[in-house]
Amino acid sequence: MKAETRNAVAAGAVLLALCAVPFITGKFTAYLTIRIMLLGIFAVGYNLLLGQTGLLSFGHGAFYAAGAYGLGLFGVHVSTHPLLGVAVGVAAAVLLALLVGYLCVRHTEIYFAMLTLACGMMVFSLVWNAREITGGDDGLIGIVRAPITLFGLADIPIARENHFYFFVLFFFALSVWAAHRIRRSPFGLALAGIRENARRSEFAGVPVRRYRLAAFVLSGAFAGLAGALEALLESNARPFMAHWTHSAEPVLVSLLGGLSSLTGPLVGGAIFVAMREIIQRFTENWMLWFGILLLVIILGFRGGVVGTVSALFRKATAPGEG
Amino acid sequence: MQSYVHVILAGLSSGMFIWLVASGLTLIFGVLGVLNFAHGSFYMLGAYCSFTVLKYLGAGYWAGLLLGPVGVCAAGFVVERFFLRHVYRLALPYQLLLTFAFVLIFDNLVKIVWGGGALSPPTLSFLGGTIPILGRNFPVYNLFIIAVGPAVALLLWALLEKTWYGRIIRASSSDREMAASLGVRVPALFTGVFVFGTWLGALGGGLAVPYVGLLTPGMGETIIIEAFIVAVIGGLGSLKGAFVGALVIGVLSAFGTRFFPAFDMFLIFILMAGVLLLRPQGLFGAAR
Amino acid sequence: MGEPLLSTEKLSNHFGKVCTALDLDLRFEPGVLTSIIGPNGAGKSTLINLLTGHLPVQAGKIRFQGRDITRLPIHERVRMGICRSFQVVNVFPELTVAQNVMIPVLARTGRAWRPIRRLSRETALMQETEAFLEKVSLLPERDTPATALSHGDLRLLEVGVALAAAPTLLFLDEPTAGMNPVERVRLLDNIRQLAREGRSTFVVVEHDMDVVFSLSERIIVLHRGEILCDGTPENVRADAKVREVYLGDDVSDLFRYREE
Numbered sequence: 092m093k094a095e096t097r098n099a100v101a102a103g104a105v106l107l108a109l110c111a112v113p114f115i116t117g118k119f120t121a122y123l124t125i126r127i128m129l130l131g132i133f134a135v136g137y138n139l140l141l142g143q144t145g146l147l148s149f150g151h152g153a154f155y156a157a158g159a160y161g162l163g164l165f166g167v168h169v170s171t172h173p174l175l176g177v178a179v180g181v182a183a184a185v186l187l188a189l190l191v192g193y194l195c196v197r198h199t200e201i202y203f204a205m206l207t208l209a210c211g212m213m214v215f216s217l218v219w220n221a222r223e224i225t226g227g228d229d230g231l232i233g234i235v236r237a238p239i240t241l242f243g244l245a246d247i248p249i250a251r252e253n254h255f256y257f258f259v260l261f262f263f264a265l266s267v268w269a270a271h272r273i274r275r276s277p278f279g280l281a282l283a284g285i286r287e288n289a290r291r292s293e294f295a296g297v298p299v300r301r302y303r304l305a306a307f308v309l310s311g312a313f314a315g316l317a318g319a320l321e322a323l324l325e326s327n328a329r330p331f332m333a334h335w336t337h338s339a340e341p342v343l344v345s346l347l348g349g350l351s352s353l354t355g356p357l358v359g360g361a362i363f364v365a366m367r368e369i370i371q372r373f374t375e376n377w378m379l380w381f382g383i384l385l386l387v388i389i390l391g392f393r394g395g396v397v398g399t400v401s402a403l404f405r406k407a408t409a410p411g412e413g
Numbered sequence: 414m415q416s417y418v419h420v421i422l423a424g425l426s427s428g429m430f431i432w433l434v435a436s437g438l439t440l441i442f443g444v445l446g447v448l449n450f451a452h453g454s455f456y457m458l459g460a461y462c463s464f465t466v467l468k469y470l471g472a473g474y475w476a477g478l479l480l481g482p483v484g485v486c487a488a489g490f491v492v493e494r495f496f497l498r499h500v501y502r503l504a505l506p507y508q509l510l511l512t513f514a515f516v517l518i519f520d521n522l523v524k525i526v527w528g529g530g531a532l533s534p535p536t537l538s539f540l541g542g543t544i545p546i547l548g549r550n551f552p553v554y555n556l557f558i559i560a561v562g563p564a565v566a567l568l569l570w571a572l573l574e575k576t577w578y579g580r581i582i583r584a585s586s587s588d589r590e591m592a593a594s595l596g597v598r599v600p601a602l603f604t605g606v607f608v609f610g611t612w613l614g615a616l617g618g619g620l621a622v623p624y625v626g627l628l629t630p631g632m633g634e635t636i637i638i639e640a641f642i643v644a645v646i647g648g649l650g651s652l653k654g655a656f657v658g659a660l661v662i663g664v665l666s667a668f669g670t671r672f673f674p675a676f677d678m679f680l681i682f683i684l685m686a687g688v689l690l691l692r693p694q695g696l697f698g699a700a701r
Numbered sequence: 702m703g704e705p706l707l708s709t710e711k712l713s714n715h716f717g718k719v720c721t722a723l724d725l726d727l728r729f730e731p732g733v734l735t736s737i738i739g740p741n742g743a744g745k746s747t748l749i750n751l752l753t754g755h756l757p758v759q760a761g762k763i764r765f766q767g768r769d770i771t772r773l774p775i776h777e778r779v780r781m782g783i784c785r786s787f788q789v790v791n792v793f794p795e796l797t798v799a800q801n802v803m804i805p806v807l808a809r810t811g812r813a814w815r816p817i818r819r820l821s822r823e824t825a826l827m828q829e830t831e832a833f834l835e836k837v838s839l840l841p842e843r844d845t846p847a848t849a850l851s852h853g854d855l856r857l858l859e860v861g862v863a864l865a866a867a868p869t870l871l872f873l874d875e876p877t878a879g880m881n882p883v884e885r886v887r888l889l890d891n892i893r894q895l896a897r898e899g900r901s902t903f904v905v906v907e908h909d910m911d912v913v914f915s916l917s918e919r920i921i922v923l924h925r926g927e928i929l930c931d932g933t934p935e936n937v938r939a940d941a942k943v944r945e946v947y948l949g950d951d952v953s954d955l956f957r958y959r960e961e
Contacts, residue, residue, distance in 0.1 A: 147506045194686065198693060200505050201448055205645055206689055209682045212638060216678040269817075277807050277823065278816040280796075284804040287793035294753070296779035296808035296866055309816075335638070339513060346510060376524055382517030389511050390499055 102267075109260055113253045121256050125324060127364045128263040129317045130344060134356030135270045136313020137341035142350035143274060144306040145286030146196075147204045150211025152338035153191065154184040154311040156218060158318030159328035163231040164224070171237035173249060173258070177319045184315020185308055187214070192307035196300055208335055215333035230329040234322050249323075259320055266313060271353050273309070282306055314341075343381070347388055349395025358396050415547040420667045422546070426555035428663020429562030430456075430624070433617030435640040435647075435655040436569060437610035443650035444586040444606045447497065450512040453637025454519035455611045458485045459618025460628055461527055464534050467622065477622070482615035488519070489611025493604050501603075516633070523630045532628040541623070554623050561620060565613070566656050573652070582606060586650070639666075642685045648698025657696060704767055706731045706870055706902055707752065707783070712761035714747055714926075721747040723926040725761070729870065734896045735904045736913045739923035740946065745906045746788060748923065749872045753785045754778045765870075779808070782869030786876060788906075790855045792847050792862055799843040801858055803830045805865040830865070837861040837891055853884035860888065864895070873905045877912060885909075889916060922946075 109128075113121045133155060140146050161183030162176040170176075195206045218225045225231055236255060239247040249255045273279050281302055284292045289299050322328045331337055340363070341356065348359025363381070370377035392399045438452045463481030467474060492515055500507050543550035573579035585592040585602055593599045617636075625632065643662050647654025662681055669680050688695060705728040714722040721744040729735060737745050750756035752763060754775040763771045770778055784805075793801050806829050820826075834840040837857045842850065847858060860876050876892070877885045889912060896903050907913050913920060913934075920937045922930040930940045937943055 141506065147509065194690060198689065201649065202645070202689060202693060204505070204509060205448075205641055206686065208638075209642065209645075209685050213679060213682040213686070216682065220679065272817045272819070275820055276816050276818050277820055277826070278814060280800060280804060280820055281807060283796060283800070284793050287795055288791060291787075291791050291793065291862065292804065293775040294779060294785060294866075295805035295862065296776050297804065298776045336634075342506075342510065343513075346506075375529070376521040378517045379521035379525070382514040382521070385510065385514035385517070386496065389503075389507050389514065390496065393503075393507065 106264060109263075110257075113256045118252055121252060123364060123368060125256055125259050127361050128259050129321050129324070130340065130360035130364060131357045132263055132266045132320070133314055133317040134341040134344045134348075134360050135267060135353070136310045136317075138310075138345045138350065138356045139270060139273060139282070139313070140306050140310040141342065141345055142352075142355070143279060143286060144282040144303060145289075146303060146306070147200075147342070148195075148207040148307070148310075149204050149335055149338050149342070150191065150207035150209070150214075151310065151314050151341060152333045152335065153211040153214035154188050154314035155318035155321075155337065156214060156328065156330070156333035157184040157187045157311075158315030158320075159322035159332055160218065160225060160231060160318075161315070162319040162322045163234045163328040166235065166237075167231070167233050171235050173237060173239050173323060176323070177262070177316065180319030180322070181312055181315045184318065185312050188308045188311025188315075189304075192304045192311070196303040196307060208338070211333055211335055211338050215330055215335075218330040218333055225328070225330070228330055230327045231322075232327050234326045234328070236323055236326070255324065259324070262316060262320060266316065267353070267357070270313075274353060278302075278305075343385060345395075346393075347384070347395055349397035349399075351394070352397045352401075355395050355397040362396065415549055416671070418547055419549055419551060420671050421664055422551060422555065422559065424664030424667030425562075425660060426558045426624070426663070427667060428659045428661075429558045430617050430621055431636065431639045431643055431663060432562050432656055432659035433565060433620070434614045434636050435643040435659055436565065436652060437613035437617075438640050439644050439647075439650060439652055439655045440569075440582075440613070441607055441610040442644065443652075444582055445497075445501070445603050447501070447508050447512070448641075448649075449607075449610070450509060450637065451492065451515040451519060452610070452614050452640060453633035453635075454516050454523075455485050455489060455614040455633075456618040456621070456636050457523060457628075457630070457633035458488060458519060459615025460621050460625075460632065461523055461532075461618075462615070463619035463622050464532060464628055465527075467534060474623070478616070478619045481619045482612050485615035485618075486608050486612050489608045489615075490604065492611075493607035497607070498600065498603070516637075520630055520633065527628075527630075529630060533626065534622045534628065536623070558620060558624065562656075562659075565616075566652070569652055639681070642681055644695075645685055646688045646695055648695030651695065651697040654695050654697035705729060706766065708764045709752070710762040710764070712748075712751060712758065712763065714744075714751060714756065714759050720926045722751065725926075725928065727921070727928070729902065729904060731869070731902050732896075732899060733902065733918050734916060735902075735919045735921060736917040737904065737906045737921045737923060738908070738910075738913055739929070742925070743923040744926040745923055746874060747926075749785055749874055749906060753783055753872060755785075776808075779805075779866055779868070782867075783872075784863050784866040784868035784870070785872040786859050786863035786874060788874040788878060790852075790859050792855065792858050794848050795846060797844050797846055798839055798850070798858055798861075799827075799830055799834065801847055802833050802839075802861050802865045803827075805862060805867075806830050806833070809866055833861055833865045836864060836895060838887060853880050856880055856884070857888060857891075860892075864901070868901055871901045871903050873903060875906055875908065877907070877909060885912070892916065 109124070112124050137151055140148060158180035162180035165179040166176050191207070191210045195203055195210065198206055219228055236250045239249060249258045281297050284295065284297065285299055285302055292299050318332060344359035344363050345356040347362060348357065349355030366381065367377055370380055388395060394402060434452055434456050438449060441447060441449050459482045462484045463477040466480045467477040496511060500511050542553050544553050544556070573583055581592070581597055581602065585597055585599060622628065639662060643658035644655055646661065647658030665684065666681060673680070707729040709725050709727045712722055712725040725748070737748065739745055747756065751758055754773065758771050762769060765781055765783060770781065793804065803826065806826060810826070831840060831843070834843055837860055839854060839857050839861055842854060847855065850858060856876060856879070860873060863871060877888055880888065892903060893916065895901060905916065917934060919932065920934055921928060922937060922943050924946050929946060930937050930943050
């Protein structure tokens with residue numbers, strides 16, 4: 092079977108399994124799966140910047156927060172229509188990413204990482220301090236999951252956990268598909284070229300700074316989508332979303348799963364959420380174990396889980412030697 | 414007038430802690446080329462270790478200040494010698510993430526060993542108390558800190574400019590390969606510099622024990638961000654820049670807390686973003 | 702004669718106290734295969750860096766097809782038709798040979814902006830890429846990652862990536878460095894063929910006198926940032942100043958060609 096077809100079949104199977112989750116497992120597992128999907132959207136978009144383009148940003152939580160607060164503020168003050176809310180959240184994230192990206196992409200490597208860190212913390216501090224608008228450290232409350240009205244014709248309720256699950260699943264599938272197509276597109280190849288050799292890309296006629304900005308904004312859009320969906324899930328938006336420790340999550344998760352594949356961040360996200368759940372039963376200090384896992388990955392398994400597994404698979408199925 | 418002077422003095426003293434952490438960070442970055450996310454953790458560990466010596470070994474403040482940071486140096490040694498050393502040849506993200514992994518590990522280790530709650534150190538007898546300045550009382554300890562900062566700066570300057578060891582450090586930071594081919598044992602040098610940088614950060618933590626009044630596992634997180642900002646504003650790799658930057662940030666932050674409490678953090682970030690935009694190499698950094 | 706392809710006016714550059722280019726006034730005519738030679742430190746790579754935008758110009762002007770390009774960023778110069786290959790192999794390591802060559806084609810044909818379109822469906826793109834691979838004899842290696850190539854093939858790829866930008870003026874910086882004689886002949890034949898096709902004008906920086914004298918219609922000799930001699934191979938061979946500078950090994954090489 093060709094690799095393309097095999098991947099499509101696998102994706103289909105995973106999608107089916109995801110559809111089955113709310114029916115065959117309990118409420119809590121469904122909730123966990125939603126959290127995995129949200130982190131998956133965040134990370135898969137983030138990896139377009141890190142794994143594909145080679146830029147390390149420590150401030151993407153700001154766009155996640157923009158999505159959440161964008162939807163939240165829109166919902167509280169204008170309209171509770173969920174699709175509009177999501178659109179506003181994503182738009183807010185995109186605008187912020189455009190602004191931050193424009194300032195940051197002219198710098199490289201370390202300065203880029205630190206600038207994005209600073210920008211993320213700036214947003215955190217802004218959100219924290221603007222109590223009257225954002226609710227400060229109490230978070231923005233009063234976000235409801237109103238039913239989706241489609242042109243006055245149908246009324247799709249999403250308030251119940253199971254219904255909301257499919258709402259999220261829809262966006263998850265859309266995000267993964269979009270990320271897949273972007274990676275395989277001419278644009279994706281140009282980004283890979285920038286990652287491999289930015290100088291040579293210039294000499295190939297690629298306007299590197301513009302493309303980096305585009306990748307930055309795209310990844311910001313994914314972050315905003317995840318943030319908006321989380322706001323709907325938890326019915327609130329919190330300043331922590333913009334904190335650098337939250338910004339570190341897609342980085343860690345992408346590394347854990349594997350930077351160079353589409354599924355890496357998704358697998359990493361699943362492991363992260365699962366680990367957190369399981370270990371938190373035993374100890375408060377689950378991050379300690381995550382830190383150790385990270386060390387192991389960086390020192391020996393930089394391909395991440397997906398990279399290591401596929402390498403093993405290739406070795407096992409390759410023709411034997413001698 | 415009185416409040417301005419007090420704010421400036423408060424800013425200078427808080428700035429000195431940032432300077433101590435930033436000095437180690439800058440030294441490590443200048444020579445090893447690595448930005449050590451875990452430096453705030455070393456500061457925190459320094460505070461906790463000094464506190465332990467103070468409280469449980471019954472020794473005096475000075476013993477705590479002396480022994481605490483030394484303990485942290487052991488941690489620094491382990492980090493560089495057995496972990497960081499393997500990632501120098503890798504791309505930047507891996508180095509940053511390795512040190513970040515240690516942030517996670519150390520922060521949680523502290524919670525395990527010392528508990529997650531806040532700890533109160535016993536009050537100082539010797540440098541405790543206040544002294545009136547312009548009619549208002551100002552803690553003597555803070556004045557002590559304002560003196561320690563430049564003392565450390567002077568010490569570092571003397572070390573780097575006047576000693577043989579310092580010359581090697583300066584040479585290696587500008588050209589690693591050349592230094593190695595001249596016979597400098599670069600791996601040993603790197604470990605040495607990293608441990609020394611760790612010591613500076615931990616010293617800052619030890620000195621902070623009487624100043625902060627309350628030790629929490631989160632104290633590393635805030636100071637590392639401030640140290641980053643200082644290092645960037647001053648110029649990554651420039652100790653002079655880190656010193657000036659720390660003073661600026663300290664005083665600015667103090668003014669912010671006093672007069673614009675809602676936006677003090679924000680001001681600092683704006684300053685950093687501004688510096689990076691207008692003068693990317695920082696105030697004293699080498700032009701890129 | 703007409704408009705020169707590229708001309709410089711008092712182009713100068715210093716690295717601190719070292720002068721790497723001094724008031725250079727050069728003209729490059731279309732279709733004339735030119736070599737730039739000179740001892741180490743003569744400023745050959747600096748000149749190419751200045752002309753292609755790798756190094757910002759400190760003093761002087763550069764004009765391409767009449768337009769002033771002195772301050773133009775690199776990718777704009779490439780768009781206009783100036784490209785270069787590098788002395789040290791500078792390709793996209795983890796990408797395949799085909800992907801390497803495809804990137805300049807993408808950029809040039811304006812296709813790089815499409816984010817959703819499947820790359821595998823872009824047949825015109827693939828055909829063009831394969832045509833370029835053919836020109837540097839690398840078609841059989843199209844799916845090999847660059848990191849797995851032999852040195853000789855890497856140098857071919859190096860030239861191939863530069864060629865794929867379909868430049869009007871192509872600077873090759875020591876294209877045969879480190880190649881064995883067989884590979885060298887192959888690359889030179891390719892260059893000669895491409896020069897004959899007439900789409901790109903080649904300017905080659907070289908150390909190897911064989912290459913220089915067998916390939917070029919015009920030779921520029923640089924020394925300490927200045928033009929020592931500029932003319933046909935015969936002119937250069939006969940020039941006294943050139944002989945003086947090259948006193949030593951290479952002089953015998955120069956004289957060897959008298960017997961041709």
